Amino acid sequence: MKEEIRGTQAAMERFGYIAEPAIATAVYLATQMRKPLLIEGEAGVGKTEIAKVLAQALDTELIRLQCYEGLDTNTALYEWNYQRQLLRLRMAEHEGHESKQLEDLIFGREYLLERPLLKAITRSAGPPVLLIDEVDRADEGFEAFLLELLSDFQVTIPELGTIRAAHVPYVVLTSNRTREIGDALRRRCLYAFVEHPGLEKELRIIHSKVPAASEQLAATIARFVQRLRQRDLRKLPGVAETLDWTQALVRLHQDQLDAEVVRNTLGCLLKDELDLRATDQAALAELLAHASTG
């Protein structure tokens, strides 16, 4: 493995993200090639976390845009502060400005509300990490807009002119694959797919995130969850769920798993009624047996 990639991996680990070589390579390539990184994977495998850790490792600001259906440029890019503009106009009435002067005044930078995308472009103190979260939730029109932004890193505001990126941000896009991301956008990015972690990795994640969990408890939890993911469930528990559960068990001062505690806290792991019902006594007993023997 190349020294630099190992370095990336170590840096991510320092900030609490246990990265597989594939992820470390992807992050390294994205930062070197200065291309956006598209990360896909099921919910709860830690896609967003990658961007957060990247920002910490680069010691820069994380600017996050959460996508949703109906997201438009007003919320993603910029908006004028209309209330302030109106007030200023009222005040100007008594001052007797010329109209051109007045226009310049109220369409100045201080009346501009910077939304995440514009903020990422205009940040003057070095390139930030721009996280465009769950891009699959925004509609396709927005994707086309992103495409333009991600290729030129400039924005045109009619009243203000074109704003060019001071520093090209590191861009991370995540998608839960609720719909296929358009080909054009995909092509513009590098691509990484995050899977549920293996036993060893999950164990390391538990240790690093919940240090209060004892060695034995962590190992049992990891084995239990690994086994649980092999079952035919509607929603597989992600790492986030594992950590929640571990936290819960630590709070309950549990040092090992027993059937009753597991049954009472299973809601931390399984968040679907059918899944909960499908994981009955017998199934739990089997899972527990597997988890405790190793």
Next chain:
Amino acid sequence: MRALSLPSGILVQLARFSGALRGLGIQVGLSDAIDAATALTLVDLLDREEVRQGLRISLKVPPDAWPAFDRLFEQYWGGVAAAPPLAPHAQNPPRHRRAALQWRWDGQRVRLVAGDDSGTRAGEQTPGYTSEALLRRKPFEQFSPADTVRMERLLARLAMRLAAHKKRRLVPARARGLVDLRRSFRHALASEGELVRLARRERAVEQTRVVILCDTSGSMDIYTRFLLMFAFALRRALKRAEVFAFNTELVRITHLIAPSRIDQTLKELAASVPDWSGGTRIGWCLSAFLAQWQAQLLDRKTSVVLISDGLDLGDPAQLAAALRALRERCRSIVWLNPLLGDPRYQPIAAGMQAALPLVDYFGPAHNLETLEQSLRRVK
């Protein structure tokens, strides 16, 4: 260009590799190959695993294509003995529809034919009246003529609802909706900052564009009528719905859809569709559809609804290839299979097997309720 610092042998190998990936149906463009070349300058070329990861990342290979990618990678970047040639359908299930039918569906067919007097439960079959709730759950094959009329009305309503699906995106509106400050303020500038009129926005009504391909082969006979009826209702509600019938040939029937009686239309259909109620060649018909209609009818806003039981006479590989091509050109593929309503049914027919991984949603359509549920996926 950083990529030029690579040994030319590697670049040639990369170009060949990209070509081979394309051959497997993995979309790799020139820009991807350039990305890959750049990535190769950044990874340790002596570490095969790292080269593999780097190529996967920079060529944007989606996870479902990883097995194929890895096989090719072994061949091209291995220095290891070449992997055995691909055999996508090593053991084909029986090809002949008759054999497949009898093997799995013999009893089912008999029940279907005698459906009217044997397959009904007490209380559901009071002649002339069926409550709407019951009607919704009643399998299509058990319909009486009186039900059919009511059904037609229900279907029309469902189609209307589908047609009027509102998007979350806001567009300028005339009199109602949320206040759009951005535009209001722009207007106000004309009157020296006086807000004379408030501009408004509301949620856009975006018509779903649908292409319906309906199987009219023998095994679909009992369903065809209802599904076509639905297609017609949808066509009436949506200006941009196109309807095709297929079995061994593909026929565009959009223009046949008359606002009046379904029976009349069905008769005309039977006359214009060759081999009505015969066998099916789904793959072939899809290829024909792509060749002839793709440019006019397909874009990323159009959903394709395939209504078929997947009992295919043709070559499953052809079906898979056609679906793959289709998938790249439309928004989503919804496959409605009336046989899914039967709990004993497993989609093991060769055609279905080939199609499943390429379809966005695979759902039942044996009664109105399931049809409605499945169609929520068409958005």
